[in-house]
């Protein structure tokens with residue numbers, strides 16, 4: 548029997564990342580995912596993968612710490628041939644300029660931009676060897692300006708630039724695309740103040756709905772499999788910023 552291809556998903560303990568892990572398992576990948584601190588949630592993801600008849604291997608690694616990149620890449624290579632990278636983990640902390648410190652800014656840059664970039668660098672040869680695919684999880688706030696302030700808006704826009712740049716640099720071997728969700732039903736969204744939630748979904752979103760994590764994961768892995776797609780940013784936000 549052929550060895551299963553490995554998918555790497557960052558932030559797989561819950562939310563959109565967990566949905567990516569389980570969708571990748573359904574599509575036949577062995578998955579390696581990291582989490583920051585919520586071990587029980589990570590174990591629940593691994594159990595859910597097992598219940599689907601697959602395998603998802605949790606790795607504790609805080610992406611604020613640069614060594615996390617090597618830890619995750621090492622675990623992925625030990626699991627088998629790496630063919631897919633989903634840069635999902637992100638900090639959604641909210642700051643006005645007045646509130647934001649340099650430390651806050653640097654934390655978001657580290658997690659939302661430096662870690663995805665260096666995971667691509669670290670896994671480049673593996674992905675090239677399998678003509679693999681990369682999906683970066685941006686946000687509609689990275690395309691049209693964010694409600695969460697400078698660190699989130701700038702890093703999510705940075706991921707759009709990274710996606711297009713990597714699509715050029717890694718072609719024709721590896722495809723690199725991004726999804727840019729609007730509201731998705733996870734802890735990150737429910738942490739936003741209720742008045743803003745109401746305004747966005749009831750007044751600004753033509754489809755009057757928030758996405759489920761599974762909707763985003765299915766779309767992300769579909770895009771990852773399209774042979775002609777590279778450098779595209781697919782906005783999935785119920786029509787909010789069309």
Ligand SMILES: NC(=O)c1ccc[n+]([C@@H]2O[C@H](COP(=O)([O-])OP(=O)(O)OC[C@H]3O[C@@H](n4cnc5c(N)ncnc54)[C@H](OP(=O)(O)O)[C@@H]3O)[C@@H](O)[C@H]2O)c1
Nearest residue numbers: 558560562563583584585609610637686730731733735736
């Ligand atoms: N939810 C939305 O409305 C929405 C909209 C647009 C874009 N997005 C993007 O979608 C992605 C996933 O969002 P979500 O809503 O699923 O987020 P979430 O519910 O807050 O989950 C975040 C995940 O990332 C991990 N993580 C966070 N910081 C980390 C760090 N420093 N090191 C390692 N792992 C870390 C968490 O691990 P622990 O469980 O251990 O903390 C968790 O697995 C993010 O990039 C976000 O910006 C979300």
